[in-house]
Amino acid sequence: MSVTKDDLYKIIDRLSESDTASAYDYLQYLIERKKQRKQRNWDDLSQLPPDEDPLNEEELRQLKASDDYIPLEKAIKEYGI
Numbered sequence: 001m002s003v004t005k006d007d008l009y010k011i012i013d014r015l016s017e018s019d020t021a022s023a024y025d026y027l028q029y030l031i032e033r034k035k036q037r038k039q040r041n042w043d044d045l046s047q048l049p050p051d052e053d054p055l056n057e058e059e060l061r062q063l064k065a066s067d068d069y070i071p072l073e074k075a076i077k078e079y080g081i
Contacts, residue, residue: 042076
């Protein structure tokens with residue numbers, strides 16, 4: 001579905017006064033989000049500091065399972081990601 005700016009203007013004109021501030025805030029959010037978005041790749045992720053949070057029960061179960069867990073480095077090599 002293609003939406004034109006004119007379509008948006010028509011909808012905005014129909015908003016109640018109390019909803020215009022919310023609409024403005026959301027449109028501002030969309031603009032700022034686009035500016036700040038930077039795609040991370042595996043090289044970027046590998047440069048991040050290690051996570052210091054302790055593993056939860058599910059993560060421990062996955063880590064101990066013989067066939068459910070593949071270390072990130074092995075996945076990158078095996079699957080070429």
